[in-house]
Amino acid sequence: MDAILLQILNGLDKGSAYALIALGLTLIFGTLGVVNFAHGALFMLGAFCAVSLQKLVAVSKITIDPSQVDFLGNPLKVKTPYVIEWFGPKIGNAIIDWNVPLAIIIAIPVMLLIGYVMERGLIKHFYKRPHADQILVTFGLAIVIQELVKANFGANPIPTPAPDQFVGSFNVGALIGLDASYPYWRLIYFAFSALIISSVFAFLRFTTFGMVVRAGMADRETVGLLGINIDRRFTIMFGIAAAVAGLAGVMYTPINSPNYHMGMDFLVLSFVVVVVGGMGSLPGAVSAGFLLGILESFASMNEVKGFFEMLYLPSIDQIIIYLVAIIVLLTRPRGLMGKAGVMEE
Amino acid sequence: MSKFTRRGLIKTSATVGAGLAMPTFITSPLAAYTNAPTGGSVTLGFNVPQSGPYADEGADELRAYKLAVEHLNGGGDGGMMNTFSSKSLTGNGILGKKVEYVTGDTQTKSDAARASAKSMIEKDGAVMITGGSSSGVAIAVQGLCQEAGVIFMAGLTHSNDTTGKDKKANGFRHFFNGYMSGAALAPVLEARYGKDRNAYHLTADYTWGWTQQESIQAATEAKGWNTVNNVLTPLATTDFSSYVAPVLNSGADVLVLNHYGGNMINSLTSAVQFGLRDKMVNGKNFEIVVPLYSRLMARGAGENVKGIFGSTNWHWSLSDEGSKAFVKSFGTKYGFPPSQAAHTTYVQTLLYADACERSGTFNPCGVSEALEGFKFDGMGNGPTEYRAEDHQCFKDVLVVKGKENPTSEFDVLEVVEITPRSQVEYAVDHPMFAGGALGKCNPGA
């Protein structure tokens, strides 16, 4: 039971990342009709907002300490971050420690801006172009973004730890009489994702702006006939989708050290998630994200792997996502909740 | 023309007067081997990952190559050329020819690496190829060099197969391997963690992972450890939580992570997040082991590496003369200490150049003869031998652990023990290295 609870938690955690990216992809696709291959890059940019802030708060005053030597035998240059210089060790260290949560505040405007610029500068010209062209241009953009990040930050992963309070794990199982410790930050990540996902849904459901966007997604032309400039709203939605991906990226950094190609690692899986969920369906994208995350976690359990090995299917964890995708798409023509006629041509 | 040979063509083209035909891959009338240098210079091919996850490691290798070339051509402070036991290198290039180089991107993919190596051989006339940051690539390029008739000096490749079942006469490996990691680590682990341990292995699900896991398991079991489980993880895994979670209740008290690069960083991070290191199991502290460490990669795991044991080929903090000379010239030129990948590629370049000098030729067969059984010292690893039978270097292996109180961002690992060479040696026909044949050196005919 403990093991199952843990794998459910793992699945929800993995699913959170898939769901957040897939949600953004679907928002963009549903509003603008654009297949955005640069979405993974936006996720990565979010993570690098946290890395940048980390670098920024670590900018240091250099003093030379002749009593110590560096690896070449020269006097050691001692670095004191300016935040410690200015605010004293207590506040300074706290700022450095709380870098990831602080990065959220920075990431929101930055990602909204990036999304806005991207949509106005590039994507806008591709509304009426074939999907293949959209894929190519956004893929090109993704490469450019990645390479620029690589040129700046290198190719190696950069550790971006969570605040000290959240290091370690918490016995979640104890709440229901089991024994299952789960890392704090992963719990936070799941809670945060759930919050973001429900905020997006609430925003669409309960605000006028959201109503217009929903209407625009359903019938862009008619909304225009009612005097509404839907393009302007969709641009904002693009910004929001970018911000969602970015926040997913920021919060992901303590889980796995970010690197420049982390976006590509997620991109393909996220597309699978979106399609399994059904093109154009937001609830579909989210539920498929969690579903695949949980199935992936279960498939990596030794018992499950052993069972499938008996069925002559060794290493089920290697292929589970794709296998599930095939089964879902063959049994449900448009994924879990897809709409008829959306990208079926 | 009944037989479409090169010579035939050369004759015809010569009579036609279109110019002299020069086959590239094969024996030319002038030289007996591929890409024999004709002018005042000789070209080496540095084939390293410049894109993809190992790009930083590749960049460090490239820095070391450039430094080696500088030293060979008489520039800089000479680095390890001054401490190298063989004194045939004088700083006037190789055999009097100025050393030039071309670079390429392996992308850490066999296909791309071979394409890049081929272009160096076919287009740029490289007479030796070196580099690589993964075993798959090393073995693929080694095979190519064997076919093309050039020498391959492997860079960072740790799989037993490189000098085991996939060994080739034209290929040479300075770097250590999975077996050596196991042999070096096991006694240290026994001394620190005791004889009565239950190990749980997480292993990257491909050949390198398998060979390393096999080596570590054999070595630790010989010391009395018990292997509870070995779980294979897909290469593409980024989140190892679902593999780490079951370790908690498996009864194991040691987790061995047979992962490298991004996989290693992510699996180690997950393991630490799940609080494995704070656990007490069977009345013992739970421990994590990362058999193959790379300082560059260990940095990516941040704080999580502290106190974790592993092995490495070389580390910049070593205090022998060779290491000091190398760290000094590398550090002066680039401002930070070299990685083990940089060290091994630098040494390989010097060893190749030295072998050319000693044999008096660039002919792969001559170079190979000079390298086989070559004993040397002063290159940072103590007395070393290139074994003739499998072209594997035998030398001391470093057991390291993540440093608790680093003084700088490079100060990630500390050397806890230098395992003597005798302890990591194995017979040529050891079952983990069996199958495959070295073949004969191929000069490209």
Add this chain to the structure above:
Amino acid sequence: MINTPDNSEPSRPIYFSAHDIHAYYGESYIVQGISLNVHEGEILALLGRNGAGKTSTLRAIARLDDPAIHKGEIWLDHQPLHNMKAWEAAQAGIALVPEDRRVIQGLTVEENLQLAQIEKPIGWSLERIYELFPRLGERRKQEGTTLSGGEQQMLAIGRALARDIKLLLLDEPYEGLAPVIVQEIEKTLRLIREQGITTIIVEQNAVAALKLADRAVILDTGGVVFSGTAKEVLENEKLRHDYLAI
């Protein structure tokens, strides 16, 4: 293509005019030089056989992306519409009630109406619309697309009235409706006429349209073949036979 001169009473000023409109769906040339004039408060019936270009003309006037106007001018109450996008034209006072009603999926009846009142100028209040169509009021929380055909038509018309419009474009308001419902819609349209809203109505059922309209224009293969009063059409046997099949 005959371009019949406008023979309406010269005393009333022209409120809406479309002049020599040429519009394309991609490569296909659909609207081939159509000109229309409508006076304020007047109802114009746009008639013609299937494929004559009636719907396309309305869509072109409403400035939807398809068909794209390559040439021509459109003026409504001294505002040039030909350079506008659909939403700008809508803000300038155009409302199109499309043939298939286009009730928006996923939105309630009320939301469908609210959507029309997001941008200015705002017309009838929701209460007034519910007064006109009590059935919509009863179903205000229901999803719009679950309504019956007639109710959807009411919703579409209501949505147009929710905006302060200068020109109403009605595309096939009776299509696919049961005779009982047709009567009801007819009543509504008469009501709209009493309001004095300038209207262009496209209708397959020419007789029904002509009962309502002041004037009529007949289209054929993308051009205007007749323009005159509704009475003239009803009296001209040949015209009815040639172009309207009635």
Add this chain to the structure above:
Amino acid sequence: MNTISKADMKTLFFVAIIALLAPFILNPFPTDSGLAQFNAGYPDLMQRFAIYGILAIGFNILFGLTGYLSFGHAAFLGVGSYSAVWMFKLLSMNIIPALILSVIVAGLFSLLIGFISLRRSGIYFSILTLAFAQMSFALAYSVLTPLTNGETGLQITLNDPRILAAENVSGNLPVTTLFGLEMRDTWAMQVGAWDFQFNIGYYICAIFLLLAFYLSIRIFRSPFGMMLRAVKTNQNRLNYTGINTRPYTLAAFVISGMYAGLAGGLMASMDPLAGAERMQWTASGEIVLMTILGGTGTLLGPVMGAGFIKYFENIFSKINDTVLHGWFSWMPDGLENIIVWVLHLFTGKGWHLTLGIMFMLIVIFLPGGLMEGMSRIGNWWKRRKGDDDAESKSTTTAAE
């Protein structure tokens, strides 16, 4: 069947000339000049141009004609390679049986995948093919190691049985041949400062490229090709008229899978190694990019797209700082360093950046891909010539 039209004949002839003269055309710069870096006329790259050309032509038969976007074509390439290498290991080093098996196995594999995937259309089809290919990749990389040699890739070894080959006494690995003609044989022709290489393997690939191209022209112009185009424009209407389009699309899928298998087989024939990463989604994506970049649905475009990407991958990645310094050494030091610093972002390890920028520029400004660029240049040239003619006419009249 209808005969091949004059225009198509001209295109085919054009491709044949280019392929024949590639060693000259691709080596425009003298060997010793700094620009020699841009020469692409060496055997390996020329082989790759031809092989990826075949791959892209095949992909275009599916995507360009029917509009079905497969994201899993690399799987067929990989399967073709593995089949070929196995033939080299088991039978002999002759490439003919290897190629035959590659095409057959890839054909069967694509029949299976196509049969299942074509039950869906649009993006659902794309993801199904992607899923199959990714599964193939994952399995080839680990579980199927006995068959594929996993990470390392399948290579020939000295111990292979090779039942049809004479016993190997040289102690060296045997080389791939076509009835004794070695694929790696190259002879070089030196003309002044130029060094041109003629490689047997390349010419074999070029012959296959021409055959593949010819076949694709025939398919494009055949009633079958018309049918496929109809599928692209309106599948529903075809279904309403009672025509079952599935057999046609499946045929197109299998044909393009066989093309990929041939390409994979040729790749292994030129260089007897088959690696799993040949089947990864990035490899499939590359095929898609090649086709779109060159011009979807055009005959020549995919070949150009393939050449474009392979050129960047192999040429730009090799321009390192030293090379750059070599080019700009004539400048004052400060300026030289600045220029090298800027350029090094785009070359060597930054070649991906250049590639990404080129992708974007081409899609933004040439919606029809490189082919549109070509036709624009062609039109501009014609117009300019026309203008010139007109101008010269007017000037002559003026003079009179």
